[in-house]
Amino acid sequence: MSTTIPETQLAVRWYPASFDVRLENVPTPMIEHPDDAIVKITFAGLCGSDLHVYRGLEDVHEIHICGHEFIGHVVALGSSFSPLSPPSRPELYATLQVGDKIVSPFTTSCGECSPCRRGFTARCTSSFLFGTPVLPGGQAQYTRVPKAGGTLFVLPSSISPNASAPFLDVATFMALPDPTLLLLADILPTGLFVALQALSHPKLSPFTANTSWPNTMDGILYSHISTSAAPLMEDDRVLTIGVVGLGPVGLCAILALLDLLEHRQLPTRFRIVASDLNKSRRAKMQNMYNALPAPSKGPVGSEFIVCGVESLPTWARHGCHAVLEVVGTPPALTLALSLLAPSGVLSSCGVHQAPPIPFTGRELYNLNVTLEFGRCSVRALFGAAAGLLARRRDVLGVVGEAGVVERVVSLRDAVSAYEMFEQGRCGKVVFDAWA
């Protein structure tokens, strides 16, 4: 099964050692394995973590096609895709068709290994990251998707079956432009992930479940003997959260956080402090917050402060029950820890590199710290992220200076876009593969 595919395509390739990407004509990918799909890309994203490679900070040395965010249409399928595919395999092997519109998570996942079944698709035993020497990326006109039946999401069929009406209107969702839907490939689920890792931790049960720690722990504590001195008071339930980093993922993390707090209707107010070194990022975050409807800004008395490190409010220092770290550097971790209250949760989605963790054992012991690290399992969170995107389309659907996606440019302008993005002169860029 295939449509006509040209022999060559435009693609952005990275060259060692650093700061060298080139727009080149390269061979179009072909089916290499029965589980492969070839996707004709409409739009591809430029992500903050692409800069790690661009700057030469990753342990990567071979020329390769960049990019791990893309949306497009299926143009060829391997022989595994057949109505006769056994029911033991992921359903897409039986149902995916040439012509289907898809969005791909930024990592592949087979859907057939134990980590996949347990929900940790980013740590699938045969997972590959797009835009690396082992798997050419999406900043191109075509790309090959391995294990496509376990990896891809078909729009809209992947989101329709169980959508509950108040939260996800499929028609509204599908009317969103591709550069907005592209947020589902990585940064919106990743923002949701870092917020969810914090809020779902049992230590936050006083805020999320109105119970002291340890709460019933999903029934793990089999005997309960009341030993706490006093019940929770209203002031104990004022949730305080810090966010370090207001790049595109940081914006998504805060929108996800506010959405989780709103729709859980936590019977308390909150205080959020969001910090970034970059003034224009802070201004954008503040403007986004201002543009939210009142119910999304939290219960009466809630606070939302955007500031530089030099003007953090006094209550934020060692005062946050959770801190989201959305940068991926040792200084960001150090700042995050300095904001964390004892018994707090530091949730990190930063793509950290070779430097050691800048904490001592004594610091972590004395503060009873939880540290959460790692890569978002986009597949496991896709549904929740799609609902968030539909609900928050007022903000997430904006393309331009005020939006998460600041610019849509031709793939032909990728080299200068890398330069501007790297220098902080623009926010998130999306490439139109065919403009």
Added chain:
Amino acid sequence: MSTTIPETQLAVRWYPASFDVRLENVPTPMIEHPDDAIVKITFAGLCGSDLHVYRGLEDVHEIHICGHEFIGHVVALGSSFSPLSPPSRPELYATLQVGDKIVSPFTTSCGECSPCRRGFTARCTSSFLFGTPVLPGGQAQYTRVPKAGGTLFVLPSSISPNASAPFLDVATFMALPDPTLLLLADILPTGLFVALQALSHPKLSPFTANTSWPNTMDGILYSHISTSAAPLMEDDRVLTIGVVGLGPVGLCAILALLDLLEHRQLPTRFRIVASDLNKSRRAKMQNMYNALPAPSKGPVGSEFIVCGVESLPTWARHGCHAVLEVVGTPPALTLALSLLAPSGVLSSCGVHQAPPIPFTGRELYNLNVTLEFGRCSVRALFGAAAGLLARRRDVLGVVGEAGVVERVVSLRDAVSAYEMFEQGRCGKVVFDAWA
């Protein structure tokens, strides 16, 4: 309120810089604050973390009375203890009596601050650790307990109100000897804590709740759209756990872990690998396991392996869904991480010191690691630990070479006991304050 208290007492005092503890006659403590209680100690424990100070590894430089585990009777109370104590204060201020039998958590907690109400009593805003320059310890004949109404547990009244019959028989419990009940001051709750931190983490929901990650997260995910490729299979639910360190707390951690797994009746089998450098510790752990009744050894097909680092089974390397670190050193953390599978939980109760955490950001990101650090909030876990102690009295009640408590010696022999314990020539020692 007081009984006759002598002017001086025997106590073990630490002298800088290291390896110098002395048995001395010192003044008996007196009520210093209305919230104080004076306790006449019957038995006091020598704990692995006492060795950090003994060896000069803690940031402590002043002479002080050692020890943070003790059991005894109240002999004097400050003026806050009165039937007229306001109901807004912890109940013990109205009910505690001279003569009551008590066990004390190893840290004080007021029961009146927000961390206390939220269950984090070890991080009470006015918490002190016994056996430090700011709060003389329990390796003595008397000690002063600040914030005693928020800190102490009265036996048996603290454990009776909500005890559910199959799990906690109060009469049986109270028949246990004091050196066994003393385990409730620190090491049994701490062992339970490190096991519970692992099992209660949402990432372990495939094993504890039979749901892929993210599960309902206590309702935090407000919309569910099925995206996982395949349901959990039975093999996905074979829980694999590593334990690093088989000192007294490590033994308690494993007994707690097995008890949690047994009474939760998790419908799966498990594999546990427990490691220590010390051969006699390993032998004791193996003997304890062998002595357990069959139902406590797990469902059919479960494995329990005790071994040295050199003979870890192949499946353990990067194969454990959770690892309990019960040592408190960088090498122990390094070993623990090497056992952890991707998306696993490293739960640490080790009292870590000044060295940096021996992990890079890349390691933690690439493995999607959760790290849990800190001190057990004994007050919050006291009830559950008491139930565990009653159920597992067959093993925990043994005093001698085969038990967690290996020796009961006179407080007068404390100096040589420190030497033997430090050199690994004996396991846990309890001091009889009056022998």
